Amino acid sequence: MSGGIDTGDTAWMLIATALVLLMTPALGLFYAGLVRSKNTLNTFMMSVAAIAVATVTWAAVGYSLAFDGGGSLIGGLGNAFMQGVDFAPREGTAIPELVFFAFQATFCIITTALISGAVVERMRFGPFLVFAALWSVLVYAVMAHWAFGGGWLISGGTLDFAGGVPVEMASGFSALAAALVVGARKDYGRQALLPHNAMYVLLGAGLLWFGWFGFNGGSGFSTGQNSVLAFTNTLLCPAATLVVWFALDLMRGRKVTAIGAATAIIVGCVLITPAGGYVSPGWAMLLGALGAIPSYAIIVWRTRTRVDETLDVLAAHGTAGFIGILFIGFFAQEAWNGVSDGLFYGNAGQLLDQLWAALAAPAYAFVATFILLKLIGAVMPLRATDREEAMGMDVVQHGEEAYVTGEGAILLLPDDHEKVAIPVADPG
Amino acid sequence: MKLVIGIVRPEQANQVLEALYRAEVRGFSMSRVQGHGGEMDRVETYRGTTVQMGLSEKVRFEVAVSDNFVDTTVQALCEGGRTGEVGDGKIFVVPLDHAVRIRTGDSDEGAVTPVNK
Numbered sequence: 391m392s393g394g395i396d397t398g399d400t401a402w403m404l405i406a407t408a409l410v411l412l413m414t415p416a417l418g419l420f421y422a423g424l425v426r427s428k429n430t431l432n433t434f435m436m437s438v439a440a441i442a443v444a445t446v447t448w449a450a451v452g453y454s455l456a457f458d459g460g461g462s463l464i465g466g467l468g469n470a471f472m473q474g475v476d477f478a479p480r481e482g483t484a485i486p487e488l489v490f491f492a493f494q495a496t497f498c499i500i501t502t503a504l505i506s507g508a509v510v511e512r513m514r515f516g517p518f519l520v521f522a523a524l525w526s527v528l529v530y531a532v533m534a535h536w537a538f539g540g541g542w543l544i545s546g547g548t549l550d551f552a553g554g555v556p557v558e559m560a561s562g563f564s565a566l567a568a569a570l571v572v573g574a575r576k577d578y579g580r581q582a583l584l585p586h587n588a589m590y591v592l593l594g595a596g597l598l599w600f601g602w603f604g605f606n607g608g609s610g611f612s613t614g615q616n617s618v619l620a621f622t623n624t625l626l627c628p629a630a631t632l633v634v635w636f637a638l639d640l641m642r643g644r645k646v647t648a649i650g651a652a653t654a655i656i657v658g659c660v661l662i663t664p665a666g667g668y669v670s671p672g673w674a675m676l677l678g679a680l681g682a683i684p685s686y687a688i689i690v691w692r693t694r695t696r697v698d699e700t701l702d703v704l705a706a707h708g709t710a711g712f713i714g715i716l717f718i719g720f721f722a723q724e725a726w727n728g729v730s731d732g733l734f735y736g737n738a739g740q741l742l743d744q745l746w747a748a749l750a751a752p753a754y755a756f757v758a759t760f761i762l763l764k765l766i767g768a769v770m771p772l773r774a775t776d777r778e779e780a781m782g783m784d785v786v787q788h789g790e791e792a793y794v795t796g797e798g799a800i801l802l803l804p805d806d807h808e809k810v811a812i813p814v815a816d817p818g
Numbered sequence: 819m820k821l822v823i824g825i826v827r828p829e830q831a832n833q834v835l836e837a838l839y840r841a842e843v844r845g846f847s848m849s850r851v852q853g854h855g856g857e858m859d860r861v862e863t864y865r866g867t868t869v870q871m872g873l874s875e876k877v878r879f880e881v882a883v884s885d886n887f888v889d890t891t892v893q894a895l896c897e898g899g900r901t902g903e904v905g906d907g908k909i910f911v912v913p914l915d916h917a918v919r920i921r922t923g924d925s926d927e928g929a930v931t932p933v934n935k
Contacts, residue, residue, distance in 0.1 A: 577832075581832045582832075777901075777903065780827070780829040780901075781829070785860060785862070789860075789861065789862045789863055790862055790863070790864060791862065794862070794864075795852075797852060797873060798852060798854070798871060798872040798873030799862075799869040799870070799871055799872070800869060800870045800871075800872055801867070801868075801869055802861065802868045802869060802870055
């Protein structure tokens with residue numbers, strides 16, 4: 391037994407880690423419901439791919455680059471391949487570093503999965519795997535170091551409780567870059583491309599919210615006051631977002647929509663992610679209410695442009711993360727968080743610290759992702775052909791269908807395999 | 819009076835709809851069907867089970883038209899449905915004995931001619 395371990399904290403963090411891991415399949419479900427039925431599996435598989443790839447890169451170098459040492463831009467390689475990650479408490483916490491490692495790994499996974507929302511229905515699976523592997527190290531680990539691991543933002547005083555910088559702004563602005571590099575779906579702007587299963591969208595959003603209690607509630611790495619505050623704010627803020635979203639839906643179309651509600655849950659959870667442990671419950675609800683408006687406006691505006699940022703990762707994550715980070719600068723309250731006040735409580739400096747994060751995070755995420763995808767695109771085609779896109783990515787990329795009926799399916803016995811020359815109809 | 823049946827790719831269905839609207843063909847129905855028309859089969863694997871999918875998803879349009887509208891309709895179906903690859907589908911034109919518009923009781927030519935009001 392190592393000294394300095396708190397059993398209560400450790401027990402909570404073990405559960406919180408599992409809760410956050412659940413968010414990635416939940417995101418897969420949310421995204422899969424939003425695409426057309428012929429792309430269901432491919433869309434979900436991008437989230438599964440993030441679990442596969444980002445976990446391995448995290449164990450190899452990502453964790454070390456994010457959390458080893460206090461370098462200003464990037465950490466060291468002292469914990470590469472999990473060297474020294476064991477039962478001893480992680481510095482600044484009372485939980486074993488192994489638990490801290492796993493908890494942070496689930497953040498890297500979900501963030502990598504989030505970007506897939508920008509490129510679903512046309513990006514090929516292979517290049518996405520390459521992208522996920524490189525992005526999780528070159529963008530996520532770097533930005534996690536800035537905001538969490540002793541880098542220039544956290545040491546400069548920027549408050550980011552659960553990842554407004556490395557998770558929300560990183561994924562949102564990377565998604566915009568990815569949508570621009572990969573390009574629009576061939577039918578985008580010409581045909582109505584509708585969600586094929588609104589129930590998956592609602593179920594996915596519900597499970598994401600559930601997991602988010604671990605995401606925010608665990609980001610204090612303890613059962614202390616900040617964690618408890620963040621946990622409860624994770625209930626209050628999205629509820630306020632939902633109420634305002636209903637009102638905006640009513641004003642715009644005279645009906646409250648279900649997919650709008652699912653989106654509002656995500657936006658509300660994102661808004662409170664950076665601010666969870668720093669603002670009072672009252673301000674959390676105001677944040678949820680006010681923060682709904684820019685995300686709503688961007689979703690409405692974006693669909694009228696030629697930018698096929700398909701599942702609106704920028705509006706839901708980038709924008710809401712940006713608002714959440716800035717909100718701390720105004721309404722952080724030392725009486726609640728024990729750390730710092732915002733402008734509203736007489737500390738203008740905090741707003742400046744938040745502003746740095748709000749400017750640097752989008753810039754780095756956008757530029758790094760843009761260059762990364764251009765480089766991958768130079769080596770292999772990023773997207774499927776028009777013909778493949780028409781057939782659907784499930785059949786073309788995975789050789790499976792989500793809603794297969796079995797009618798007309800002829801069982802191939804092992805000896806029959808040679809009879810079939812080319813598996814998939816040549817999309818030429 | 820003829821019944822024009824067009825069986826097309828599901829991903830071309832929207833183009834066919836647009837072509838029909840442009841040709842001012844106003845009344846039709848469509849349904850999802852599965853068919854096989856000489857295109858190469860897909861092989862799919864579900865865990866250990868490998869299958870050859872002999873049927874592809876298609877969309878079937880049925881358009882009842884007066885004789886002088888047959889060519890326009892066939893042309894619209896062709897124009898909207900064609901990609902040039904095997905599997906674009908077929909069009910069948912069959913004679914139609916009798917048609918009734920349920921609301922008014924109009925029959926035959928009157929039943930298949932769109933009313934503007």
